[in-house]
Amino acid sequence: MNLDEMCRWLALLSMLLGILAAAPPTEGAVRPPAHTKKQAEVNVLRLVAKSWKAWRRSGVVNPRTHLLADNTEAVCSGRGRSWAQRYERFLCVVRPHVHQGRQGLWLGYRALSKSRFRVTVVAFRKQ
DSSP states (O other), rough: OOHHHHHHHHHHHHHHHHHHHHOOGGGGGOOOOEHHHHHHHHHHHHHHHHHHHTTTTTTTTTTTTTTTOOTTTEEEESSSSSSSSSSSOOOOOOOOESOOOTTTTEEEEEESSSOOEEEEEEEEEEO
């Protein structure tokens, strides 16, 4: 192989590598489903309001009206890596606006595909 042929092969190889580098990521590099903090908080409040029977003794649901108590708030904090302010997992607490310390219903939140989610109870602190 002479120098001229070697230069052509090197140019061809560098063009192919450039095309591969600019190609979109394959399915193996797909990001997991992720929600924003606001979306997680709204979903948690909706879930607690829907399943009022399970939380009627917690103080976050009004036992007479079966609605969330006035000024009930959900505060979620993202866990793990963030993609543009979106997280796959959250740790959320649902509690009255006026509370003491770590009082509230602590929930684990996981984002699923198609805007679905899964919530698990971590703890309930009555203090």
